Amino acid sequence: MHQPDHVIRRAELPAPSQPNLRLPRPDDDRLLFGRVNWLQLRDGLSLHCSDCEELQDFVTENVVGPRLSFVLFLDGQSEVSYDGLSLTLGHPARRRSPEGVALAMNEPVLFRRHARRGQHIRKLVVSLTPEWFDRCDGGAGGGAVRQFMQSHLAPRVWKPSARLLTLAEQMLNPPDYDPLLERLYLESRALDIACEALGSLGDAPTESTAGLRPHEQQRVRRLTDLLDSGAADGWTLECIAREMGVNANTLQRQFRAVRGTTVFEYLRARRLTQARQALERDGASVTEAAWLAGYNSPANFATAFKRQFGISPRQIRARL
Known part of the structure; x- marks a missing residue:
């Protein structure tokens, strides 16, 4: 996976996607840069990583077998469909923080993706087949996980933790x-994404919600929205605790229980992500990006x- 930036052409697509690739100009097969x-990391566990710009509008199609897929968009947006289910994955630039989408497929489906010229995509897709779960101690257990596996084309959205976003960045730059x-290295992080x-989905207490009452979970959601807005x-x-109507120690404990990190670690990760976007999209200097992230020292x-x-x-900066 560790490779320099280059132009990706038709021949580099997975074999099932090549026959049904639709291009506006068939003589130009430059797809991505x-x-x-x-990657097939092991039987039943696969990983797709993208950090690229789409060079033209095009459509890819291929049949996808039964699996659970976990899609994590860090930047950019894609229009996709699974049989009759149409989804917009990711988000417009600068509008929202990253989201993850989990999707179960119980039977083969036709997957279609529309690429848009000029769109910069940074994403990870981790997929697990039913056979992989069967090898894990005889299956996927019960409760909400089993129920989700038995659903078909019923997407679920989750908000990745700051820790998971860090792991995702490491996977894109191993x-x-x-x-x-x-x-x-990649397999361990791919399984972390699937696990989170x-x-x-769980209906039983998990690490992210154990011990918190519904109004406390709601408080953490409001705090996350506040931090993501930049207002804090x-x-x-x-000051943040007063805004949330609780003392600082309680707020820190509740936030850590849900997000897996402290309030200021979350803020630092968000501001570093903003600085990276300034470097990549706006051509900011390292000094300017440091100031944006709140650092006086480059x-x-x-x-x-x-x-x-x-x-x-x-x-x-060198990749620009």
Whole structure:
């Protein structure tokens, strides 16, 4: 997967997608520029990663077998359909924070995706087949997970944690390992994505909601919306807690129970993501991006940025 940016042409698509590729100009098969990969990490577990720009409008079609797919869009938007189900995955630039979508398919379906020229896509798709679950201690258990597996084309949305977004960035920019270690690195993170997505479906207490009453969970959702809006940038924890109507220690405990991170770790991750977008989309300098992320020192910013994304700000700039 560790590869330089390049033009992806028709021949690099997975074999099932090539025959049904529809192009406005059949003589031009330049589809994408960046990094795209489709990996079979092991039997029943596959990973698709994209960090690329769509070079033209085109449509791909292929038949997808039974599976659970977990789609995580970091940037960009795609129009897709599964048989009669049409979905818009991702979000317009600068409008919303990343979302994940979980989808079960109990029978083969026709998958269709519409690419749009100029759209920059950064996404991960983790897929698990029923056979993979069968090998995991005889099946997928019961409760909400089993119920979801038995649903068909009934998408569920979940909001990925700050930790999971960090793992996703690491998967898009993995260390320069040898192929075996890289696959182990990617597999562990792919399973983390699947685990968090499935955990969000649970009707029993999970790590993200255990011990919290409904109004406390609602408070954390309101706090997350506040943090995502940027309105609380520069506030102290005590100011944020007053806004939420609770003391700081209680707020921190409840937020950590749901989001898996502290309030300020979440804020830092969000501002680093904004800084990355400024580097990639707006051509900001490293100093400007550091200021946007709240760092007076570009060196400290570079250290935090690489810890978050697995790549330095200067490497991001060099790819433009």
